[in-house]
Amino acid sequence: MNIKIAVLSGDGIGPEVIAEALKVLEMVGQYTCHEFSLTHGLVGGEAIERTGSALPDETLALARASDAVLFGAVGDPKFDDPGLKMRPEDGLLALRKELGLFANLRPVMVYDELVDGAIFKPDIIRGADFIFVRELTGGLYFGQPKKRWTVPEGRRAVDSMAYSEQEIERLVRLGFELARARRRKLTSVDKANVLESSRLWREVTNDVARDYPEVALEHMLVDTCAMRILLTPRDFDVLVTENTFGDILTDEASLLAGSMGMLPSASLAGVPREVERAFGLYEPIHGSAPAIAGKDIANPIATILTLAMMLRYSCALPEEAGLVERAVARVLKMGYRTGDIMSEGKKQVGTKEMGDIIVREIAA
Numbered sequence: 001m002n003i004k005i006a007v008l009s010g011d012g013i014g015p016e017v018i019a020e021a022l023k024v025l026e027m028v029g030q031y032t033c034h035e036f037s038l039t040h041g042l043v044g045g046e047a048i049e050r051t052g053s054a055l056p057d058e059t060l061a062l063a064r065a066s067d068a069v070l071f072g073a074v075g076d077p078k079f080d081d082p083g084l085k086m087r088p089e090d091g092l093l094a095l096r097k098e099l100g101l102f103a104n105l106r107p108v109m110v111y112d113e114l115v116d117g118a119i120f121k122p123d124i125i126r127g128a129d130f131i132f133v134r135e136l137t138g139g140l141y142f143g144q145p146k147k148r149w150t151v152p153e154g155r156r157a158v159d160s161m162a163y164s165e166q167e168i169e170r171l172v173r174l175g176f177e178l179a180r181a182r183r184r185k186l187t188s189v190d191k192a193n194v195l196e197s198s199r200l201w202r203e204v205t206n207d208v209a210r211d212y213p214e215v216a217l218e219h220m221l222v223d224t225c226a227m228r229i230l231l232t233p234r235d236f237d238v239l240v241t242e243n244t245f246g247d248i249l250t251d252e253a254s255l256l257a258g259s260m261g262m263l264p265s266a267s268l269a270g271v272p273r274e275v276e277r278a279f280g281l282y283e284p285i286h287g288s289a290p291a292i293a294g295k296d297i298a299n300p301i302a303t304i305l306t307l308a309m310m311l312r313y314s315c316a317l318p319e320e321a322g323l324v325e326r327a328v329a330r331v332l333k334m335g336y337r338t339g340d341i342m343s344e345g346k347k348q349v350g351t352k353e354m355g356d357i358i359v360r361e362i363a364a
């Protein structure tokens with residue numbers, strides 16, 4: 001199988017962590033005989049400096065012609081001036097919109113080896129392993145009307161949480177498909193006691209549930225969910241939710257994993273079924289971390305786990321994805337740590353060494 005991948009490394013630590021993920025991909029290619037055709041493109045701050053655009057036309061064309069996009073991070077303090085017309089982050093937002101990436105998947109996995117260094121009680125978070133599916137192109141962030149105006153009494157503003165049943169259905173269906181392949185539990189998060197769009201969300205979710213009798217569905221109010229994530233995180237398997245709710249809850253949930261450097265994500269434009277391939281953009285959840293860029297200290301694990309998600313959802317290679325994930329787990333068990341997850345008695349390694357050790361484990 002020949003799989004075309006657009007590689008957009010971006011700014012800051014982006015190129016460093018992507019380099020480690022590509023070492024892993026090369027090893028997976030050798031191990032499995034699949035051919036991965038990689039084409040590199042410009043995005044973010046570097047793209048603005050070299051072409052005047054955070055998302056040059058050639059990069060968008062490259063992404064469209066590929067089976068998946070592997071993305072590092074964008075952002076550079078050089079562009080922090082709020083008066084600037086274009087910022088590196090515009091490149092990522094434009095990509096999400098242009099590629100129709102309607103679902104953001106964020107797995108949260110608490111590794112046994114890291115629970116003791118976490119800010120939460122180990123007994124509560126140990127074994128937590130769930131995945132958020134956040135709606136990414138609709139809801140409160142994009143609904144119309146969305147505007148500001150002035151009346152004699154003062155300034156006013158409105159945002160609208162608007163959804164069509166089609167937008168809800170495709171997102172929820174993706175959640176059910178993921179739950180079917182995992183522990184068969186889906187939590188749909190809404191605010192149906194107050195919001196009309198949430199009542200529609202609940203209705204459509206119940207309709208879709210009829211196609212998935214093997215998956216246990218529960219509805220949960222977003223405020224309850226915000227507490228349950230920290231109190232009983234092991235209870236969750238797959239969660240589906242609206243754009244803004246998801247934005248907030250996924251950041252909260254990411255605290256459980258101990259470091260930004262551990263968390264992967266995927267944004268999909270389709271529903272991956274067992275043998276289908278959905279187009280997706282794959283990126284670690286962290287940003288460009290400019291303060292640690294170029295020092296060989298960034299944790300590449302988030303990006304390597306991101307690569308595993310790409311193998312699973314866009315390349316239809318779930319076994320190879322598992323191979324990478326198990327290698328990461330073994331390396332943590334062996335005691336190797338980058339600075340962000342370091343604890344007493346463990347072996348601290350740099351970005352490149354961590355990548356090399358994971359590659360070695362895949363080959364073992």
Ligand code: NAD
Pocket residue numbers: 013017072073074075076077089092260261262283285286287288289290291292297298299300302340
């Ligand atoms: P950040 O994620 O870059 O960094 C937050 C903190 O986590 C920092 O202390 C950083 O050193 C640490 N960190 C992040 N990734 C790490 C890794 N792999 N290993 C070890 N430590 C890691 O967020 P920020 O500092 O708020 O933003 C920096 C820049 O990145 C800004 O320009 C911001 O706009 C941009 N950003 C981009 C994305 C993206 O590309 N998707 C996401 C968030 C922020």
